[in-house]
Amino acid sequence: MIRFENMSVTYDGMAEPAVRDVDFEVPEGELVLLVGPSGVGKSTVLGAVSGLVPHFTGGTLHGRVTVAGRDTRTHKPRELADVVGTVGQDPLSHFVTDTVEDELAYGMESLGLAPDVMRRRVEETLDLLGLAGLRGRPLATLSGGQQQRVAIGSVLTPHPRVLVLDEPTSALDPAAAEEVLAVLQRLVHDLGTTVLMAEHRLERVIQYADQVALLPGPGERPRLGAPSEVMAVSPVHPPVVGLGRLAGWSPLPLTVRDARRRAAPLRDRLAASQPRRDDGAPTPPAPRAPGSRLFRRAKPDSSAPAPVAEVRSLAVRRDRVQALRHVDLTVTPGETIALMGRNGAGKSTLLGALVGLVAPSSGAVRTGDAAPHRTRPRDLVRRVGLVPQEPRDLLYADTVAAECAAADEDAGAEPGTCRALLSELLPAVADDTHPRDLSEGQRLTLALAVVLTARPPLLLLDEPTRGLDYAAKSRLVAILRGLAAEGHAIVLATHDVELAAELAHRVVLLAEGEVIADGPAAEVVVASPSFAPQVAKILAPQHWLTVSQVREALR
Incomplete structure (x- = not known):
């Protein structure tokens, strides 16, 4: 054909x-x-x-x-x-x-x-x-x-x-x-x-x-x-194949079902190990059943550091659609939060409210000591940055080099800051390339570098791995982890369950504009068949989330 x-x-x-x-x-x-x-x-x-x-x-x-x-x-x-x-x-x-x-x-x-x-x-x-x-x-x-x-x-x-x-x-x-x-x-x-x-x-x-x-x-x-x-x-290969390569399975399984049939010996080897996040932090205990704290809004910890963003009883109505209702969210320095849920659940609207693009119908949003929708863009860029689903919304210059130079100037950063970030994320892009000639994933990476140039305390990303292969995603995860380690708070709206498993400390699950779950990543994603990563499904009831966790445990 x-x-x-x-x-x-x-x-x-x-x-x-x-x-x-x-x-x-x-x-x-x-x-x-x-x-x-x-x-x-x-x-x-x-x-x-x-x-x-x-x-x-x-x-x-x-x-x-x-x-x-x-x-x-x-x-x-x-x-x-x-x-x-x-x-x-x-x-x-x-x-x-x-x-x-x-x-x-x-x-x-x-x-x-x-x-x-x-x-x-x-x-x-x-x-x-x-x-x-x-x-x-x-x-x-x-x-x-x-x-x-x-x-x-x-x-x-x-x-x-x-x-x-x-x-x-x-x-x-x-x-x-x-x-x-x-x-x-x-x-x-x-x-x-x-x-x-x-x-x-x-x-x-x-x-x-x-x-x-x-x-x-x-x-x-x-x-x-x-x-x-x-x-x-x-x-490039999915986690089920990566786990199969690690375990030496032949032929390689392509589905969770095939991998589970072979996973019993691997589960036995891992039984004595404590699952740990890829950044070294231990994963939380097994998920609670519905009706536990996981399915109620988490109360703020009085000993936590001052938040970089707070959302209180937020409601947003857009074009006769109630996009958000009664949303409470606190974001602290160094925390990485994944917003997850069905299409249309309100994830992008919540990000828009945090960056000032969407005004609350009721309730309040604060980034630091300011309301984002009432803050001048030139001041807001140093408080919060958003990488949107459509990276072209941020890109207007004729070359990659010009985009990076403009980002340095807007952020008041040293010349070359944006270009260095881009080279770390995507090494192969030439300075004279026009942004329209980049692939969707490459344009997204350029937009991320532009936003990161200002090093905002709060970084928002809307579907950040759309168009990225596994290698580019790994580089993105490494950079975001580095930013979190420096104290930047990261909130990302994503359908990529593998990204949430690798990166997020916390997952907030939205449905019909409301928060229905807010808790540690392992608890929320493992408790949901739709949002559980492949490794978690294969090695259940153990609570491993990523191939790299398993690799580290087997050493």
Whole structure:
């Protein structure tokens, strides 16, 4: 169905190809997962299938890509629209209408489908993706994860033969991600749809893949093979594979179920050890049952240091939606808090209130001794910094070097401060690169460096690992731990349960705008099947959270 024949792509102004010597075939009716480190060209490969590369992006494509027999060099994206449906990393860039229902119908209108067919397919897609309750909502009022589901639904309604998806679950909570992946699997198995998908959160998707295509990086040729074979050599792999490598299991398990079947001897070896966080702190005792302190708001500790932020009885109403209600939160220096919950639970709204972008409808928010929504931005930047879900909101210069120079000036920092931070997070980015030419993960990393330049006491991050591979995530975790050790407080809204397990001291779980759990990370995530990391599921009832914890215990 999709054939890459020695494809290489070189963008204008670039000395080296973005991808080189891609040569493999995606058979009809299979789900092929495209993996590799950040910046190796996964988005370029996906863009070549839809014709966006090179017709829209520019540059030179060598070799050939054919989709259902159509050569993408001679067929522009509009001439492939009836065959290929594409969902990129940024759902907002796809939308052309104002409401959910209109967006789902737009693609079919462009293809001239009959109104009764359009109506039926819209209803089917609303049900498939759990969007029925949002059908009349303006797209601008949806959470990032809800927007992602609408973007996926908008390409499903025309019933394309090929689906190309770039990080389709990156903004989804675990339950919503499972729903989307189940839909994709149903399309593959029941309708014979061909799916080519890039995704960094391999723990979510690897078990659904028929084959895996690995783009290893410069100097190595891409390879295609069975998931277990490719994962055995891949530089990026999910925790279940990392645990399998550590334990010496062969063949490597790809699912929690397969790993649990082999884990009994490993659990016996670990039984005498005390699980410890990756930063050396011991994990808390076993989680309490519902009705215990974990499921009530935690009372502030009178012996704790002065908080860097306090939220008291906060309520926020946005566009007739009660986004937050009765929220209490205290953030102390050196503390890392993960805000978790379903899409639309109010996580981003709470971050917005802490940084002054959202004014309280009632209640109070304080960062230090000031109300953020009444503080001048030039003063606020030294109190609290936010890295938003859309990093482009912070980036406006023409080069990486200019962005870093502007960040140094705005923060009153020594010249080169921002660039040094960026080099630590993402060493391979050149100074003269335009931010729009970076991958989604690279842009996010640049935005993080810009915000960190001011070294604010309170750092807020909204889905910080969206678009990051495991190596980049490890570098991010190391930097955030260093900041926490220096006394910076960190609050991050995330659906990445593995990140919460590695980094968070505390997890605050939101539902329908209310705090339903607030406690130590191990207690909250292990108590929730949806938010438990893979290692915790495999080694339960023991309370190990990460592969590195297990590695340290086995030494």
